[in-house]
Amino acid sequence: MTQVSGEDLDRRFATRAVHAGHIPDPLAGAVMTPIYQTSTYIQDALGRHKGYEYARTRNPTREALERNVAALEGGRHGFAFGSGLAALDALLKLLSAGDHVVCGENVYGGTHRQMTHIWARHGLRFTFVDTADVQRIADAVTPATRIVYVETPTNPLMRLCDLPAAGEIARRANALFVVDNTFATPFFQRPIELGADLVLHSTTKYLNGHSDMIGGLLVVQPDEVAARVGFIQNAAGAVPGPFDCWLCLRGTKTLALRMRQHDANGRRIAQWLDQHPRVQRVYYPGLPSHPQHDLACRQMTGFGGMVSIELGTLERAKRFVESTRVFALAESLGGVESLVGHPASMTHASIPVEMRQAMGLTDGLVRLSAGIEDVEDLIADLDQALQGV
């Protein structure tokens, strides 16, 4: 079980990003955390070892990442997993058959798929609600509710959830309040400071930031929950390898720099698209026209690089995503390179079509992940692609 130190938390964000969790290598004094590419550790005598016995249980490179991200979130404990969905799987293993979860309806498609296709078969029960309206969370709570699970901003419709208000509902229901902070990252939003008990990350996205590994992470605040998550991490074993942990750790060092650039590019692109006659609607919490812009300004310190646009029809969306040149047509988000995607047929294809339509996730919706390239090149690329729409 990896716990942050007081020193990690004393420092400001960019300093934490570079230093938290890094322990100088005892052998050579390497400044960067080594990749401890080992499955096991030598024991000096029977039962006498240096605290490390087997790498599913503990690995120093993984621990450095766990401490680093937990410190960035201002939380107490960190647990790394082989993917964001493996982190979700470990979270839901805290529950037992008959337990109930209130979950945002507009979460990542894979989150919905795991809940409804796997966990529902094992007896967990789920109610999906629009968490932009916290009263709907309150209305969905039952005596069996153990977790309130939200994404904010949501993927890809950019709806926000009022974190302090939702956290209060969870607390009154004696349920854990869990926030997927993959989109905003701790640079722009810190859910634990706003009342969350756990934060989930797909580290595949902004935390790694270079689209070269898959990973997940849970930051856990209550000690007793952390002990149980630590048990599950070891007993179920969905841990990441040390090299992937190291790649992510290298990524988090530059998180502050990258997020500033994603945010600057996201704002410029959203404003430009908002004026474009061929774009019917722009979804970006940083635009004053966003229905929850005030809330965004209250609980976020920036809005990032994710922008969704409505182009009206599947044909127009298809023409657009197939004609960008700098924006690569690909799943995923949050890397230094710009990506474009079609949620209805890609990331959210596993959400039933009626549910997609009811919440406005149309066939004409396109999602952009603005990278850190020169924004003029990004806008020129979008401009030429929109001319063919």
Ligand SMILES: Cc1ncc(COP(=O)(O)O)c(C=O)c1O
């Ligand atoms: C918001 C969000 N949460 C969780 C996940 C799942 O993470 P992973 O793909 O690392 O399993 C994703 C993946 O796209 C995501 O966008």
